[in-house]
Amino acid sequence: MRAIAMRLTLAALCSTLAACSSGTFAVVTVEAIGSPAVAVHTIELQLMLAGKSTQTTLRDPSGADLTLPTDAALQIRSGTGSLGIVAIARDASGAELGRGGGSVDIASNKTSRVSIAIDFTGGVVMNDLGAGDMASSASASLAIDHQPSYDFGTVVVNSTSSAATFTVTNNGGSATGPLGAATIGGANGDQFAIASDGCQGLSLAAGASCTLTATMHPTSAGTPAATISLSATPGGTASTALSGTAVTPGSLSVTPSPVQFNAVVINGGADDQSVTVTNTGGSTSGAVSLTVGGSDASMFTVTGGSCLSNPTLAPNGSCTATVHFAPTAAGPRAATLTANATPGGPGVTNLQGTGLTGSMLSFTTPPAFTTVASGSSATQFITLKNNGTQDSGPLGAPSITGDASFTVVSGGTCAMGTPVPGGMTCTYKIQFAPTTFGSKSAMISVTATPGGTAMTTVSGTASQVFTLTVNPAGNGSGTVSIDGNACA
16 A cells, blocks of 8 residues: 555545554545556545545655555544545646546444546546535546456367456446446457346446456467456446467377387287377366277287376376287287377377287108119208298207218208298208118208297118129120129
8 A cells, every 4th residue: 555654634644554553444446447648656636524625645655656556545534424535647747647536435433445446548527626526526437347457367269268257336426327238349359258247228326336247268379368348428438458368278199100019929929019198289188098999909908107097188298108919810900099088089099010920840841852873962952931920030950860861961041040031931952862772761850949840851762883894805705793793
């Protein structure tokens, strides 16, 4: 409250209401209708009570300009009844900027309160108060609360705020004319609406009031602004500014999209991947919940992460989830992960993975070698195949058991320490080099983990080689021997 260090015949200003420890008080709140052309430096108060009049000036003790609304606590030294008040706003040069008036009933040893609205729009014409001139302060004067503006706060686009109540009061000393309909105007007037108008058509007696309500219903994000006003003749126009912040609703997104899982063996293999749910909207989401859907939903499970606690997400806030892939059938597998919230959802991402059959190595059955003369050799290739879709482990060294006529020689594509990809083949080159005649066979095997052991049998026939000797050499008769055995 403002205070001036001076004594009045009629009343005294107090620095605060508590500064006047006891007695009869009038607390005057000086408000504004419209905006002054220049800053208000002082406010002159003209007072009349019980046929006596006086005046004083409100000013900031530091010499700064005044800001409306402002309060003054008056201690009434003598008299009861109707206290007439005229408030005149002046700039630093003393020029009048606007004035307003009103009255309040004063009772002994009681505190009375009154609001005086200074009209800076030129709508109030009022004479100075002088002795016997109480009638000049009796002009009707409308004022509306929530000065200088009402802020609806944050409102989601395409929704409607709670209704705000505005009280319209006749601060003058006589009745107003019928009040017109309240209106909303300004650059963003279409973002606000009158919800109810309990003032239209009323004539307000001095000190009487009525109420109306308004809402904000933004259609786009931003900071809309408008003005609510209503008027009467007499009574003038009362108005105040409307403002608020419009934000987009909560909106969930799930990343990455798609979620790609590593290929794993069915019925035992598994892979985990992490996803992030983010609120990309301008307002807080509802509680987040996660669901998995699609034809292969049973192979994907949400197993962990902060999203499982059903959080609400502030704008740009996020939570995480761990998704577990455990295929039970081979081939490409797909599902969807949906993040739901009201408001906010749904946000969807695709889940993709591949189920593999286990690696299983086998040899294709090789044909028998063609007959080979003992002491000579022949080669052929045998094929090793991975019958699964999972890669095998590194191949071990091939092993041959049985007839020593068979050996693995260089030239094949299978290599020790190298895996065989799922569904692919490689070859070993086998040499058959018999040293004696007859049928020969051996078992060839190779092992990988995973992949198991593949085995196959190789076989061949070695023919006998004969040496024909004629003794003595030359023409005529003699002895013929085969491998040293004489022929008859």
